Amino acid sequence: MPRATHIILQKYEALKQSIKDDALSERTTDCIIExxxxxxxxxxxxxxxxxVYDGQGKEYFAFQNTQNGKISRAVNRSLxxxxxxxxxxxxxxxVKAREITNQTSEEITKACYTIAISFCCSIDMLKDNDxxxxxxxxxxxxxxxxxxxxxxxPSNQLDVLNMDMRATxxxxxxxxxxENRPKFHVPVKTSTRERVVQVWAxxxxxxxxxxxxxxxxxxxxxxxxxxxxxxxxxTEICLPDQWRVYQLFIAQMKRIYYLxxxxxxxxxxxxxxxxxxxxxxxxxxxxxxxxx
Amino acid sequence: MPRATHIILQKYEALKQSIKDDALSERTTDCIIExxxxxxxxxxxxxxxxxVYDGQGKEYFAFQNTQNGKISRAVNRSLxxxxxxxxxxxxxxxVKAREITNQTSEEITKACYTIAISFCCSIDMLKDNDxxxxxxxxxxxxxxxxxxxxxxxPSNQLDVLNMDMRATxxxxxxxxxxENRPKFHVPVKTSTRERVVQVWAxxxxxxxxxxxxxxxxxxxxxxxxxxxxxxxxxTEICLPDQWRVYQLFIAQMKRIYYLxxxxxxxxxxxxxxxxxxxxxxxxxxxxxxxxx
Numbered sequence: 018m019p020r021a022t023h024i025i026l027q028k029y030e031a032l033k034q035s036i037k038d039d040a041l042s043e044r045t046t047d048c049i050i051e052x053x054x055x056x057x058x059x060x061x062x063x064x065x066x067x068x069v070y071d072g073q074g075k076e077y078f079a080f081q082n083t084q085n086g087k088i089s090r091a092v093n094r095s096l097x098x099x100x101x102x103x104x105x106x107x108x109x110x111x112v113k114a115r116e117i118t119n120q121t122s123e124e125i126t127k128a129c130y131t132i133a134i135s136f137c138c139s140i141d142m143l144k145d146n147d148x149x150x151x152x153x154x155x156x157x158x159x160x161x162x163x164x165x166x167x168x169x170x171p172s173n174q175l176d177v178l179n180m181d182m183r184a185t186x187x188x189x190x191x192x193x194x195x196e197n198r199p200k201f202h203v204p205v206k207t208s209t210r211e212r213v214v215q216v217w218a219x220x221x222x223x224x225x226x227x228x229x230x231x232x233x234x235x236x237x238x239x240x241x242x243x244x245x246x247x248x249x250x251x252t253e254i255c256l257p258d259q260w261r262v263y264q265l266f267i268a269q270m271k272r273i274y275y276l277x278x279x280x281x282x283x284x285x286x287x288x289x290x291x292x293x294x295x296x297x298x299x300x301x302x303x304x305x306x307x308x309x
Numbered sequence: 310m311p312r313a314t315h316i317i318l319q320k321y322e323a324l325k326q327s328i329k330d331d332a333l334s335e336r337t338t339d340c341i342i343e344x345x346x347x348x349x350x351x352x353x354x355x356x357x358x359x360x361v362y363d364g365q366g367k368e369y370f371a372f373q374n375t376q377n378g379k380i381s382r383a384v385n386r387s388l389x390x391x392x393x394x395x396x397x398x399x400x401x402x403x404v405k406a407r408e409i410t411n412q413t414s415e416e417i418t419k420a421c422y423t424i425a426i427s428f429c430c431s432i433d434m435l436k437d438n439d440x441x442x443x444x445x446x447x448x449x450x451x452x453x454x455x456x457x458x459x460x461x462x463p464s465n466q467l468d469v470l471n472m473d474m475r476a477t478x479x480x481x482x483x484x485x486x487x488e489n490r491p492k493f494h495v496p497v498k499t500s501t502r503e504r505v506v507q508v509w510a511x512x513x514x515x516x517x518x519x520x521x522x523x524x525x526x527x528x529x530x531x532x533x534x535x536x537x538x539x540x541x542x543x544t545e546i547c548l549p550d551q552w553r554v555y556q557l558f559i560a561q562m563k564r565i566y567y568l569x570x571x572x573x574x575x576x577x578x579x580x581x582x583x584x585x586x587x588x589x590x591x592x593x594x595x596x597x598x599x600x601x
């Protein structure tokens with residue numbers, strides 16, 4: 018297998034370099050466009066295997082290599098744009114033109130879902146047990162989109178200055194919008210699972226060092242699906258009660274964005290006090306007013 | 310390879326069952342005695358490969374299969390009791406007799422280190438990339454010793470009750486010493502790395518739900534060594550500045566115990582405010598006065 022040199026991985030490496038050079042550049046958008054095009058082409062060579070969702074109101078499938086039975090992660094049928102649909106291509110042109118909000122939140126969410134899941138599924142099929150490449154692609158993809166929307170370059174760490182002590186807190190993305198405006202603390206995860214407490218803990222450190230309300234925490238995720246390979250059942254792994262405990266006792270995240278919002282986390286919008294869990298497309302319409 | 314049925318794994322399964330039946334029982338100590346005996350016997354069949362420590366004042370080696378070159382994790386030479394030394398056997402008899410403090414803190418630390426690292430190295434040699442079995446053994450071993458010393462059965466989760474809301478926080482070990490005495494929150498890790506923030510975050514939740522000072526956090530670890538397999542160099546992976554940030558801004562851990570105290574964490578005893586990092590053997594002599 019031509020793993021190291023597959024064109025999708027070449028495009029991924031180009032994206033990594035471009036993000037490093039200038040995360041705000043059109044060149045970075047072009048790298049995403051090219052990676053998405055190659056991923057789409059690649060996935061058309063695979064069969065589609067319907068999966069069984071163990072909740073209600075969603076349908077999932079996986080890409081399947083019919084020769085060896087290997088399958089990709091789960092894909093949400095209603096969010097995944099078919100191969101002849103151009104909404105994702107229009108979206109990426111809008112990103113280049115800095116006009117993302119020309120589409121609706123729903124279109125943006127579907128476009129982003131399709132782009133992210135296409136790349137992730139391609140890597141699932143291309144490689145064995147590689148979680149790092151999809152995770153890094155997703156981080157760069159979300160980071161680029163937010164940078165374009167906010168017109169601010171993100172940083173990946175923060176000085177934690179304190180009298181006689183100086184330390185650095187590594188974070189996913191920090192967007193500093195300048196004086197008298199919020200700063201965004203943006204952890205990005207393809208899925209959260211048991212490591213998610215780190216997100217609230219880092220928010221707590223930011224609140225403690227800089228004062229409450231200065232950093233708005235916007236956790237951004239792809240989905241929480243897990244496929245049981247024995248019976249092809251898709252489950253959404255969610256810990257809503259633990260999230261409530263973290264939100265009450267560690268720190269307050271301002272938003273949790275998902276491309277594929279899990280049902281149990283969507284319910285957190287309706288408990289009190291609520292945790293605001295929203296489709297990712299909403300970000301582009303509320304970014305300016307989140308500090309209100 | 311007779312993996313599933315190797316006698317060390319049989320002893321490990323027996324320990325798991327005995328912990329489940331009664332974590333305080335003499336039978337549980339016997340299971341540890343037997344697992345340790347088998348691990349020692351097994352390791353005597355391997356060569357000893359000196360490693361290069363990239364700090365000062367410590368020497369490490371690894372067990373090596375000279376046929377295929379496979380090596381175990383790093384073993385601290387000054388803490389590892391030689392195969393004919395009986396200090397660890399005396400220790401385990403003291404555990405059975407509930408007389409752990411008949412030995413010095415230093416002897417206890419060496420005995421515990423030798424028992425834990427022998428089991429971990431055996432699994433390193435027996436299996437490929439199995440972190441779960443050593444981690445679970447270590448958790449049960451530490452949990453049993455603390456249970457014996459405190460004469461209290463630990464629990465693994467805690468109700469987080471709050472008005473109209475009920476949730477459960479999964480923890481490593483919680484020892485409830487009863488009214489007007491401290492409760493111990495004991496996370497157990499063979500090594501901490503990037504997931505350690507969970508420890509402080511859980512402590513923060515306990516402080517928030519039950520009030521500060523009611524739960525004393527005692528993080529208990531084996532070591533922080535990492536072996537570079539290219540050049541056989543041992544490094545201690547430590548993030549002391551991040552620990553200080555967590556201790557200042559998330560919650561206060563009362564003690565960090567190590568069987569093999571990393572140099573950079575030992576230095577945290579001498580910053581202000583200090584983080585108290587101690588050899589594990591000290592626990593048995595200060596458990597009663599930790600709440601003072």
